[in-house]
Amino acid sequence: MIPLIDVKGITKIYNGGEIATKALSDVSFEIEKGEFVAIVGPSGSGKSTLMHILGCLDIPTSGTYIINGRNVENMNDDELANIRNKEIGFVFQAYNLLSRTTSIKNVCLPMIYAGIPKTERYERAKKLLISVGLGNKLFNSPNQLSGGEKQRVAIARSMATEPSIILADEPTGNLASKQSMEIMDIFDELNIKGNTIILITHEENIAKRAKRIISIMDGKIVNDTGRLN
Numbered sequence: 639m640i641p642l643i644d645v646k647g648i649t650k651i652y653n654g655g656e657i658a659t660k661a662l663s664d665v666s667f668e669i670e671k672g673e674f675v676a677i678v679g680p681s682g683s684g685k686s687t688l689m690h691i692l693g694c695l696d697i698p699t700s701g702t703y704i705i706n707g708r709n710v711e712n713m714n715d716d717e718l719a720n721i722r723n724k725e726i727g728f729v730f731q732a733y734n735l736l737s738r739t740t741s742i743k744n745v746c747l748p749m750i751y752a753g754i755p756k757t758e759r760y761e762r763a764k765k766l767l768i769s770v771g772l773g774n775k776l777f778n779s780p781n782q783l784s785g786g787e788k789q790r791v792a793i794a795r796s797m798a799t800e801p802s803i804i805l806a807d808e809p810t811g812n813l814a815s816k817q818s819m820e821i822m823d824i825f826d827e828l829n830i831k832g833n834t835i836i837l838i839t840h841e842e843n844i845a846k847r848a849k850r851i852i853s854i855m856d857g858k859i860v861n862d863t864g865r866l867n
């Protein structure tokens with residue numbers, strides 16, 4: 639079986655600042671469908687850079703990234719947008735919710751881009767919000783929600799197009815420990831349903847809830863424990 643995610647010798651150099659920064663250096667690993675992986679490492683070690691590449695939000699300077707058997711290098715912008723929309727659900731530390739609109743409309747948004755009809759969008763969004771325990775907050779806007787609730791809306795939104803991969807960058811970074819554990823419970827459930835979960839964290843107790851931990855330091859993988867095979 640081909641791995642869901644196949645990263646081979648990826649290097650990422652940022653040329654934007656005063657000096658070039660090598661954020662990732664010859665990184666290689668595979669992730670199988672259905673894995674639950676935590677990527678850990680200190681600040682500046684390259685975690686977000688890696689997540690942006692895995693999520694097709696950015697491209698590596700060199701090396702190959704094959705997602706579900708397809709080489710990202712050979713995809714045009716439309717194909718990349720399509721992968722981002724259909725295959726991958728993103729959860730960001732800062733939630734990235736639209737502040738002036740309701741929970742349900744936030745969850746509907748990716749479904750608009752995916753061309754899902756309105757009635758189905760609302761039905762699905764409602765179901766997703768109920769599944770993360772927000773059935774009574776469908777019409778609240780983000781400023782009427784707690785941090786943990788906002789993150790749950792963001793998770794519901796990430797699931798809206800039924801992606802096979804959930805990529806989460808510090809999904810519990812802004813949360814108290816009880817809320818963090820509730821968020822991790824939701825990821826557990828999604829993983830049990832067959833979703834592949836990849837989350838970035840620098841909190842040890844969060845990483846421990848994943849089945850596999852990839853440690854990264856100075857842009858290199860220094861440890862990889864709990865791999866499926």
Ligand SMILES: Nc1ncnc2c1ncn2[C@@H]1O[C@H](COP(=O)(O)OP(=O)(O)OP(=O)(O)O)[C@@H](O)[C@H]1O
Nearest residue numbers: 652654655659661680681682683684685686687688
């Ligand atoms: N757009 C950019 N332009 C230039 N340098 C960047 C850019 N983004 C990140 N970097 C640099 O690349 C390195 C890795 O950054 P990255 O954001 O991947 O780290 P991180 O592990 O996610 O850190 P944190 O835990 O603080 O979020 C850092 O040295 C950072 O300064």
Ligand SMILES: [Mg+2]
Nearest residue numbers: 685686687807
């Ligand atoms: Mg980061």
